[in-house]
Every structure is written in structure tokens, then in C-alpha cells.
Amino acid sequence: METLAQQINIEKTKHSKIDQVDFDDLSFGSIFSDHMLVCDYKNGNWETPKIMPYGPISLDPSAKIFHYGQSIFEGMKAYKDADEQVWLFRPHDNHRRFNISAERMAMPEIPQAYFMEGLETLIGLEKAWIPSTDGSALYIRPFMFASGKGFHASPADAYKFLICLAPSGAYFSGKVKVLIEEKYSRSADGGTGFAKAGGNYAGQFYPTQLAAKKGYHQVIWTDDHKHEFIEEAGAMNIFVRLGDTLVTAPTSDRILDGITRKSILQISERENIKTEVRKITVGEVVEAAQDGSLKEMFGAGTAAVISPIATFGYRGKDYDLPELENSYASRLKKRIVDIQYNRAEDPFGWRYGI
Amino acid sequence: METLAQQINIEKTKHSKIDQVDFDDLSFGSIFSDHMLVCDYKNGNWETPKIMPYGPISLDPSAKIFHYGQSIFEGMKAYKDADEQVWLFRPHDNHRRFNISAERMAMPEIPQAYFMEGLETLIGLEKAWIPSTDGSALYIRPFMFASGKGFHASPADAYKFLICLAPSGAYFSGKVKVLIEEKYSRSADGGTGFAKAGGNYAGQFYPTQLAAKKGYHQVIWTDDHKHEFIEEAGAMNIFVRLGDTLVTAPTSDRILDGITRKSILQISERENIKTEVRKITVGEVVEAAQDGSLKEMFGAGTAAVISPIATFGYRGKDYDLPELENSYASRLKKRIVDIQYNRAEDPFGWRYGI
Numbered sequence: 203m204e205t206l207a208q209q210i211n212i213e214k215t216k217h218s219k220i221d222q223v224d225f226d227d228l229s230f231g232s233i234f235s236d237h238m239l240v241c242d243y244k245n246g247n248w249e250t251p252k253i254m255p256y257g258p259i260s261l262d263p264s265a266k267i268f269h270y271g272q273s274i275f276e277g278m279k280a281y282k283d284a285d286e287q288v289w290l291f292r293p294h295d296n297h298r299r300f301n302i303s304a305e306r307m308a309m310p311e312i313p314q315a316y317f318m319e320g321l322e323t324l325i326g327l328e329k330a331w332i333p334s335t336d337g338s339a340l341y342i343r344p345f346m347f348a349s350g351k352g353f354h355a356s357p358a359d360a361y362k363f364l365i366c367l368a369p370s371g372a373y374f375s376g377k378v379k380v381l382i383e384e385k386y387s388r389s390a391d392g393g394t395g396f397a398k399a400g401g402n403y404a405g406q407f408y409p410t411q412l413a414a415k416k417g418y419h420q421v422i423w424t425d426d427h428k429h430e431f432i433e434e435a436g437a438m439n440i441f442v443r444l445g446d447t448l449v450t451a452p453t454s455d456r457i458l459d460g461i462t463r464k465s466i467l468q469i470s471e472r473e474n475i476k477t478e479v480r481k482i483t484v485g486e487v488v489e490a491a492q493d494g495s496l497k498e499m500f501g502a503g504t505a506a507v508i509s510p511i512a513t514f515g516y517r518g519k520d521y522d523l524p525e526l527e528n529s530y531a532s533r534l535k536k537r538i539v540d541i542q543y544n545r546a547e548d549p550f551g552w553r554y555g556i
Numbered sequence: 557m558e559t560l561a562q563q564i565n566i567e568k569t570k571h572s573k574i575d576q577v578d579f580d581d582l583s584f585g586s587i588f589s590d591h592m593l594v595c596d597y598k599n600g601n602w603e604t605p606k607i608m609p610y611g612p613i614s615l616d617p618s619a620k621i622f623h624y625g626q627s628i629f630e631g632m633k634a635y636k637d638a639d640e641q642v643w644l645f646r647p648h649d650n651h652r653r654f655n656i657s658a659e660r661m662a663m664p665e666i667p668q669a670y671f672m673e674g675l676e677t678l679i680g681l682e683k684a685w686i687p688s689t690d691g692s693a694l695y696i697r698p699f700m701f702a703s704g705k706g707f708h709a710s711p712a713d714a715y716k717f718l719i720c721l722a723p724s725g726a727y728f729s730g731k732v733k734v735l736i737e738e739k740y741s742r743s744a745d746g747g748t749g750f751a752k753a754g755g756n757y758a759g760q761f762y763p764t765q766l767a768a769k770k771g772y773h774q775v776i777w778t779d780d781h782k783h784e785f786i787e788e789a790g791a792m793n794i795f796v797r798l799g800d801t802l803v804t805a806p807t808s809d810r811i812l813d814g815i816t817r818k819s820i821l822q823i824s825e826r827e828n829i830k831t832e833v834r835k836i837t838v839g840e841v842v843e844a845a846q847d848g849s850l851k852e853m854f855g856a857g858t859a860a861v862i863s864p865i866a867t868f869g870y871r872g873k874d875y876d877l878p879e880l881e882n883s884y885a886s887r888l889k890k891r892i893v894d895i896q897y898n899r900a901e902d903p904f905g906w907r908y909g910i
Contacts (some may be wrong), residue, residue: 212718230707230708231706231707231708232705232707232708233619234617234618235892236619236643236668239655257613257616257617258614258615258616258617259615259616259617260612260613260614261612261613262612262613263588263592263610263611263612263718263720264585264588264697264720264722265612267621267627267696267754268621268627268629268699268701268754268881269623269627269754269757270757270758270761271622271625271627271754271755271756271757271758271759272758272761273624273758275620275622277707293726305761305762306759306762307758307761307762308758308761308765309743317589327795341707343618343623343707345622345623347622351586352585353584353585353586353695353697353722353724354584354585354586354587354659354727355757355760356764356789357765364617366617367619368618370707373708379656385746386746386747387744387746387747388747389739389744389747390742390743390744390745390747390780391741391780391781392631392737392739392741392780393740393742393743393744393745393747393759393780394755394758394759399625399755399758399759400622400623400624400625400754400755400758401625401748401753401754401756401758401759402626402700402755403623403624403625403709403757403897404625404626404627404662404748404754404755405625405660405661405747405753405755406662406709407624407661407662407710407711408659408660408661408662409624410710411662411711421675425801426747427670427745428745428779428782436709437709443617464700484600501619519593522645522760545841
């Protein structure tokens with residue numbers, strides 16, 4: 203029997219753009235590879251995916267994506283090792299989370315074969331687009347949105363699933379200064395915060411702009427009730443090191459189940475770094491900053507892997523974090539990145555060869 | 557000096573679809589008129605709007621609308637009176653709210669002339685598309701979304717503003733049965749609930765589907781903290797009549813400042829219907845249903861005007877509302893609709909002739 207991958211029709215581009223790309227000077231997610239995967243959902247079924255030249259999508263102006271925000275995505279990366287072998291990192295977890303997001307947004311789940319075989323076929327074709335420069339990778343963006351028509355505020359009857367690829371450099375660079383937010387919120391109890399849904403991100407832009415005007419790069423999100431608990435850092439999960447213990451907030455319907463987050467917890471366990479998964483109060487972080495027990499804070503996510511925080515602001519005052527020689531952040535980032543680029547053993551079975 | 561309207565370039569369709577439309581059998585928002593208005597925002601400026609045949613929009617797959625949900629909309633209607641004169645209802649309020657939504661979603665505001673002159677020019681051209689059947693109207697959908705490219709989770713650098721028109725019949729018909737929701741939530745304190753942002757709607761679909769499986773048409777949203785207060789009904793504001801007093805929840809960052817909602821409050825004041833704008837607890841509504849003082853519940857919004865609720869469900873029990881001869885719902889709906897269709901005096905100055 204034919205596998206799904208064998209059925210995928212591939213239309214190759216006549217004009218590759220690869221020669222125009224400076225792979226030594228990549229920004230994040232702004233250059234796209236030659237091809238993309240497109241798969242349509244109609245009449246209750248996913249059609250066979252197609253791979254075609256990267257190019258515009260045509261949609262009716264009443265497509266529900268424009269009006270009611272039915273959209274979800276994932277962020278992944280493909281890494282090339284010294285032998286030009288290509289690796290993914292825990293891709294089945296992205297597929298699982300994609301379908302969790304889909305359910306919450308009343309969108310159809312995508313079968314594993316469509317996600318995984320589509321991904322592997324596309325990346326196999328675009329292998330030359332994976333950067334070899336240290337710190338760079340091929341950013342992978344699987345996404346789905348409502349293409350069905352009509353102004354009725356109800357789920358669409360048609361969807362598009364795409365995978366696009368963007369050779370990318372580091373997401374953040376330099377020292378990150380964050381603001382603990384006390385007015386705006388990212389998500390509600392019983393809301394969509396745990397899903398990678400488009401609307402969760404748009405809602406963060408304005409508060410982040412306000413913070414930027416005060417000189418901060420990102421917002422630390424707190425609960426919407428009393429702004430008492432630290433929950434996420436921008437679009438990343440957050441870790442706080444108190445003494446020698448690494449603490450992160452538990453996942454919930456407000457907090458994303460980050461793949462980097464859980465990898466950090468697993469690596470820490472193996473390395474005998476003490477971790478706690480519990481609610482973190484703003485009060486204890488401020489107090490720890492004052493008494494010197496706050497050693498580190500960092501964001502964790504696919505795009506930036508680990509993004510150390512240099513300063514946090516709270517109620518008009520800035521608190522600087524110490525600069526440590528052997529920080530957990532740098533140690534854990536090295537462990538993860540070494541697994542991702544096949545530079546170290548992978549005792550967890552996270553690496554996935556293509 | 558030329559007005560903006562005089563600068564709008566109009567490309568007329570060669571093939572009108574109007575003869576294919578049965579204006580006596582219209583559903584809601586599923587048929588679109590011949591033309592649409594399109595206006596692009598680039599390099600920090602709105603370009604001159606264009607009117608062109610209704611047709612597909614072409615977007616880069618990395619357009620931020622697909623990934624980060626930057627989208628807002630308005631819902632309005634154009635009404636035709638017995639003399640074929642065309643009217644809008646409080647259109648400047650829609651424009652104002654559109655810009656309030658835009659600010660919260662970190663999108664550019666649209667100048668009043670672009671909104672109003674664009675609207676008037678388009679509707680003037682599409683006058684034949686305004687239904688004359690009672691209860692029908694030309695539904696107007698102004699909307700804006702992020703067309704700028706890139707996977708960086710930050711506001712786009714380009715946007716599209718469009719106005720599309722859909723001759724429409726009633727949004728709901730028949731008796732509406734609603735479920736008071738205690739698990740899922742529509743919005744957070746400090747969130748985007750007051751904005752007409754796409755993501756607010758997508759998040760409602762799944763809980764509404766779950767309610768539908770239990771036989772309910774819509775969900776009554778409560779606060780996300782303790783599900784103690786009644787806030788909205790589906791995508792509408794909610795009114796509860798306790799004895800002879802009409803009560804609605806105050807607007808907040810969780811609750812939309814509905815134009816129908818505030819019109820109902822103003823008409824009620826003039827008609828000596830006692831109103832209260834205050835928090836409504838689920839407990840008092842259930843108690844009032846039990847002791848007979850709960851006379852009416854209805855949703856209020858542009859699409860349905862006033863949508864009376866026949867039954868509400870709470871914790872596994874259904875509560876039927878009485879069927880009143882002279883309900884506030886039917887009386888207030890008649891007052892509003894009579895103003896909209898120019899069948900009665902408009903002491904408020906709400907009607908806006910085109």
C-alpha cells in the first residue's frame with residue numbers, strides 16, 4: 203500500500219531563491235524556503251497534501267479566518283549536524299499539541315500521517331535550506347486556519363493546513379529586560395491560553411508595546427484575577443531560580459504546555475538540579491531579588507530555546523539579576539542544543555532523524 | 557478640494573450576481589453583493605480606498621493574520637424604507653468602536669473619512685442589494701486584518717481594511733435555549749473581551765458546540781473567576797427583566813459596549829421602563845426564575861437586534877421563561893426597528909441617511 207508521503211504531489215519551483223539568501227546573516231522568520239505544503243479540509247475530510255512553490259494564498263473575503271480568528275500554529279525547528287544529517291526535536295509532541303489546540307478552537311484534528319509525513323517530505327525536499335551556522339536552524343511553521351466562508355459566528359466548514367519553512371537566526375539577542383504586568387492579561391480561566399491560537403498572541407501586542415515605551419522588551423504575564431502569580435514570559439514559559447531550585451508554573455488552561463519547558467524539567471531531573479512545579483507569586487520573586495536568593499529568571503520556548511532575563515521591572519522599580527558564571531540557563535541551553543544538533547547523546551529519545 | 561469619496565476609484569463588475577439572489581429567502585451573511593471596498597495600510601499610511609468587484613484576496617502564507625490573530629470587525633446594517641430611502645443606524649458609533657478595537661489589538665486606527673465615506677460610496681453603488689422584505693437588511697461588515705509578513709510574534713507592518721455587504725435575513729429564528737456556562741470563559745480581566753477581535757469569537761465556538769450537544773443554542777458567559785456573574789449571551793449583550801426592572805451588566809474590559817445594548821437603555825429611559833446597569837449574579841437569576849419574578853431574558857446585538865430567551869439551563873436543570881403578551885423584548889425591538897426602517901420618529905438622532 204502507498205504511504206501518504208508517496209501520494210503527495212510535488213510541484214517544484216522553476217526559480218529557486220536560495221542563492222539570494224545570506225545564511226550567515228539570518229533574522230528570525232522573515233525569509234521563506236522555495237516550497238510549502240498545503241492541505242485542504244472540505245466536506246469533513248482532509249484532502250491529500252500538496253507540495254508547491256511558496257506563494258500567495260487566495261481566500262474569499264468572508265473566509266472566517268478574517269472575522270472570527272479560527273487559527274492555530276506550531277513552532278518547530280530542523281537542525282543539521284556536522285555530517286549534514288537532519289534532525290527534528292520531539293516532533294510528535296508538536297503534532298499532539300496541534301490537535302489539542304485544534305479541539306479548543308473547534309477545528310478539525312490533523313491525522314499524524316498528514317503532519318509527520320508531510321513534514322518529512324517537505325524538509326527532505328528543502329534540505330539545502332537548513333542553515334549550518336551555529337545558533338541558526340530551519341524554523342518550521344505548521345499552521346491551520348478557517349478558509350470556509352460566511353459571516354455567521356460559528357465554526358467554518360473548510361480549513362487549510364500549511365507547513366512553511368524559514369531559515370532563521372536567533373530570536374532574541376542581548377540582555378532581556380521584562381516588565382511584570384499588573385493591568386493587562388494574556389488569558390482567562392476556562393479560556394484559550396493553553397492553545398497555540400492566533401488570538402492569544404494578538405492580544406499581547408498592545409501591552410507589550412506599552413512596556414516597550416518604558417524600555418522593556420517583554421511582558422511577564424500574571425493571572426488575571428489579582429496579578430499575584432507569575433505565569434508566562436511574553437510568548438514563552440517562565441523559569442525562576444530561587445537559591446539552587448528551579449521553579450516553573452504548572453501548566454493549566456491559562457499556560458501553554460511548552461516542549462522546551464518540559465525538556466528543561468526532564469534534563470534538570472537527570473542533572474540533579476532541584477525543580478519545583480508550582481505557582482510562583484510575584485511577592486516571593488521581588489523578595490528573593492531583594493534578599494539575593496533570586497539567582498536567575500529565563501524564558502523557555504522553541505524560537506529562543508532559553509532566553510535569560512537580565513532585569514525585571516515591577517511597580518516602577520527595576521531589579522537586576524546577577525550575572526552568573528555557570529548559570530542553569532546556559533548549562534540547560536547547552537544540553538538541549540547539543541541534543542538538537544546531534545552533538546551529544548540523547549538519553550531521552552527526543553531526536554528524530556529525517 | 558476633493559473629498560476622499562471623490563478619490564475612491566471604482567471598478568465595476570461586468571457580471572452582476574443580483575439576478576441569482578432570492579431576496580425573499582435570505583439566510584444570514586452567506587450571500588455577498590457585487591462590490592467591496594478595499595484599503596491598504598503600508599509604510600505607516602492608509603492608501604486611498606478602492607471599490608472593486610467582490611472577489612478573492614491574495615495573501616502571503618506568512619501574513620500575520622494566519623498566525624497571530626490580528627483582526628477586528630464591526631457589524632452594521634443598511635435599511636431601506638417605503639420610499640426606497642437608505643438608512644444606517646448610529647454608524648459613527650461603529651467607527652469609534654472599530655478604532656477602540658484597533659488600539660487594543662495594536663492595529664492602526666482608520667480615519668473617520670475612510671470609514672464613513674467608504675461606506676457611503678459603497679452602499680450608494682450597491683443600493684439594489686438592500687432587501688425590502690420585513691426583517692431583512694443589508695448586513696455591513698467592515699473589517700481589518702494584518703497582511704504584513706513574517707513569523708516574528710509582533711504587530712504587522714501592513715494591514716487591509718475592507719467593507720463587504722451581505723443581504724441578510726434574521727440571524728436567529730425560533731425559541732432560543734441557552735446554557736449558563738461554568739467551565740469555559742469568554743474573556744479575562746485585562747484581556748480583549750471589550751474589543752470586536754476575531755480571537756474572542758473563535759474561543760466561543762467549542763464551548764458552544766458542547767452546549768449544542770446538550771440541546772442549547774447559545775452559551776451565557778459568566779466571569780472567569782467564580783462564574784458568579786452573568787456577562788454576555790453568545791456574541792450578544794444580555795438583558796434580564798426582574799419584576800418590571802430591566803437589568804444589564806455594566807461594560808468593562810470583558811464586556812462589549814454594544815450599540816443595541818445602549819440603544820435599549822436609552823429607549824427604556826424615554827419609555828419609563830426602569831433599568832439598572834449593574835452586575836447580575838447567576839444566583840439571583842435562578843432565584844427569580846424559581847419565585848416567578850424573572851419575567852424575561854434576551855440577547856441584544858446588531859445581527860439579531862433582540863433575541864428573546866425561552867429557556868436557560870443551569871447545573872443540569874432547565875428554567876422556562878414565561879411567554880408574555882407585551883414583553884419588553886417585543887416592545888423595545890419594535891421601537892428600534894421602527895427607527896432603523898424610518899417607520900417612526902427618531903428623537904435620538906440615530907438614523908443616518910445615505
